[in-house]
Amino acid sequence: MPIDEPLPGQAEREILRTLAESGPITIPELADRLAAHPVTIERRCRELQRAGYVRRCTGGTFTVDRTRRNGRVAGD
Template identity: 40%
Template sequence: MKSSERASEGLHSKPTFTREEVEQKILETLAEHGPLSIPEIATAIEMHPITVDQSCSRLLERGSIHPCARGIFGVSTPVEYQAEKDT
């Protein structure tokens, strides 16, 4: 086996996740552990902080998470639940 073949195998040995899977992992982690920072989320789900930051930006834009403090995020209450609660 050539060294380039071994190197390429090493690159693919770590599991890859879709954006949706990463975002779901983030939501589950925040729901279970409460508000967390980007580095705390990254450690909990074993992802790079940049990946977590980008995913959190998308989740924030959709309203799935909200900022609790500077750099700390929590899960937002679902809109459907808020609507049911108000009636």
């Protein structure tokens, strides 16, 4: 992640925390757990993916990218 890129905000940290706890999860499941609209969750997951915090897995699921972040969730 480039140095000038901001750290994730509260909503993004909640997504990262949920992904870390649950493992790979689909956008609809993640949206349901966070009581948010799936389009919003997908947009934020894609932003986190571009920043190197999460990766997209087989079947359209997202998970924390532990290789890039050394297993740490932002804000921990």
